[in-house]
Amino acid sequence: MKSIVLNTDLEDKIALVELEIPGLAEDEVLVRVKAAALNHRDEWCRQGLYPGLKNGVVLGSDGAGIIEKVGAKVDSSWIGHEVLINPSNNWGEDAKAQAKDFSILGMPENGTLAEFVKVKADRVHAKPKHLNWEEAAALPLGGLTAFRAVMVQGALSRGQKVLVTGFGGGVAQFATQFAIAAGAEVYVSSSSKDKLDVAKELGAKGGFNYTDEAWTKQALEQTGGFDLIIDSAMGDTLNNLIKVSLPGGKIVFYGATKGNPSSVDARKIFWNQLHLIGSTMGSDEDFDAMLKFVEGRNVKPVLDQIFAPEEAVFAFDKMKAGQQLGKIVIKFS
Known part of the structure; x- marks a missing residue:
């Protein structure tokens, strides 16, 4: 699968490479990514300004796509569903603040800037019907x-x-x-x-x-x-x-x-x-409420530009320059 990974040994610090499609644990789903959006976090990783960086990790926190496979303990009826991904992991039980082991998809775990991504089944939500793939991909982290x-x-x-x-x-x-x-x-x-x-x-x-x-x-x-x-x-x-x-x-x-x-x-x-x-990203309850708000009021993300995976360096450079007016999106299929 095409994947955009961190590689600090290269001049551009990122590379488009072919990786194996990941296998699934029993509580995970495999999403065929239709579109993924960039966040400043991705560029900070590229610049070495984020903690716990590891070469070879697929970047990207925002993504939307179609569930391709499910783990053994996941309801198979999810297969074929159009979804977007909540990139927050392990918020914890306290709504007031995130737990110590809170993390965000895309570093240190492989993220959404690839043709496929695996996530826990409870991280996927039905794609709002009024959003196209690029708009849906732009929503999660920033929204x-x-x-x-x-x-x-x-x-x-x-x-x-x-x-x-x-x-x-x-x-x-x-x-x-x-x-x-x-x-x-x-x-x-x-x-x-x-x-x-x-x-x-x-x-x-x-x-x-x-x-x-x-x-x-x-x-x-x-x-x-x-x-x-x-x-x-x-x-x-x-x-x-x-x-x-x-x-x-x-x-x-x-x-x-x-x-x-x-x-x-x-x-x-x-x-x-x-x-x-x-304030930070937010709890799972916040994510649910955000989706209901977006759907109920027909909110659509503002998009700046859509790139192909092969144009990833140009997309990252645009974010680095602060030239965007809206979300920068990588379209995979």
Whole structure:
């Protein structure tokens, strides 16, 4: 089977190789992958920025396809079903946070960037009927991360004012779409006018260029402040987010691409009763709720570009450059 694997000995750090189709344990299913989507996690693995890296591992966390075979203890009626895959493994019993042995498909276990992938039977879910293969493949990791940030940790209510920072990445776009679908008044930030325009086409009320030093003043003048902010950058952008938060507001962050802040306006946090909340991908219950939400509100992922497996390096390079507007997808069949 065609497979895109990590190989740090090569200049491109990834390679398209032929691997044997995996055998199944009694509680596993074999999915013939129709399409798989890239996440920043895959590029971080390529750059050596992820823990526990191993050469030869098939990358990819997001995928959708058709169940080809099932293990001995799996109901055979699953064969032929169109499914997407929950890439979270071993979340654990506590809904508040993941267990110590939590892992994500695609490193250290073989992932979805191959013609076939094996997963536990409880990781597959019926593909939403309103999504095509590429859209379904784009949903799982980013959709789950955004849903938990917005709906679970952020506890969004209809009519609230929401700011999603860094619109353009997959999670930020899902967060924007989910908040709009839930009846919020949504604004976004980006350094790209094109991305701000796309957000408005999706239903955002407005957008701000975060490279403009006056953006916080503009945001306060237009909105009065935000009940909920969804962010993945942190670093020294945090104080600007604190500045535009309404009293009692929440700042939920699911990443820290700009690292730790050098200073924090702690006085404003406690005086305005702000909530600073961390978030990750989400529990199995979150995944179920996310799928119901997507189906019930007819949410469709924004796609950037679809590549063939032979074009994997170009796809990864595009993600590395941050050029995408929507999800980057590899189509296998």
